[in-house]
Amino acid sequence: MSTELAGAGTAPEAGPGTTARPAPSLRERVYLTIRDELMSGRVSPYERLTEERLAERHGASRTPVREALARLLADGVIVRRDSGLHLYVPSFRELTDLYELRITLELRGLTRALEDPTVHHDRPRLEAELDRWYGFRDATPAPDAGFVSQDERFHATLLDTSGNPALTDALAQTNQRIRSVRMYDYLTEDRMTATITEHIGIAELVVRDRIPQALEALRAHVGASREVVMERAAAALEMTRMMAREEQR
Structure with a gap:
């Protein structure tokens, strides 16, 4: 070996x-x-x-x-x-479209609670997920691309606890298509720390029924992740283009 x-x-x-x-x-x-x-x-x-x-x-x-x-x-x-x-290697257009879909799905889990007073998040499940992230905060894992699976679990749980499994299924399909690029978001300590901190903040707001504030925090969180991923994806795409040119010589 x-x-x-x-x-x-x-x-x-x-x-x-x-x-x-x-x-x-x-x-x-x-x-x-x-x-x-x-x-x-x-x-x-x-x-x-x-x-x-x-x-x-x-x-x-x-x-x-x-x-x-x-x-x-x-x-x-x-x-x-x-x-x-x-x-x-996804195209930028494909990545942009899929991120738009992801944001739409995730925000919908909170907006439906704002629009319909009978919609309430499953608090015990969300609190259990929040405890997991307290654990990550107390013992922050080293940067690792595989951490994307933990991130996906958080967002799927947050959405699923709003009570519409069809939304959760659609998010799972979207995440699968962008997972390979989203892995770039977990390669540095600052992004690991930011992810953990922001997840805790969002979940705490939902548990406290502060849905409007949670909505804004979630929008900012997914947007920040998108910017990092797009920047690093651009660098990766450029590297592959350079390698392709070298191979053709």
Whole structure:
């Protein structure tokens, strides 16, 4: 096994009072290593991702590589084209449209509570989710692209507790399509801290029935995330263009 694979990162801690997680399995290390390589910009979207080449590159057998590719396909990090598997790079127009849809869906969970006095959030569920984020605040995980799954859980719970599961289903589908790009939002300590702080603030406002203030806080939070993601996505797109030009020489 390569040194690179042996030193692959672990998943973030899940909160305070928890013991250190055991070292990740071989399958998890292969997945994390390949995912980080894809997100670092070192892989061109024109490169076909094959089990054989990745197994040789990372000093692993084909079985964990095959499983890693299946997970990355489900994550939306890679896509299947006629020529095989490739890094997914959305167009700016597609990303902009999907973010608009995401914001519309998430805000709707709060606006329907403003429009209809009979709509109330499921407070016990929301308080349980809030406790999870208190845990992240007390033991902030290291920056990690995989933290996007924790972020998605928060937003899905916030929306689902408003009582319309159809909205939650639509958000899940939207998140899947932008997940690979949204992962760029969790690569620095300042963005991790900001995400945790803002999630706590939003949930506390909803629990206290301060819905108008929660609506504004949510709008600002998703907007800030969008700006970071678009900026980093632009850098990633430019890097892939440079790599493509180099390959064509």
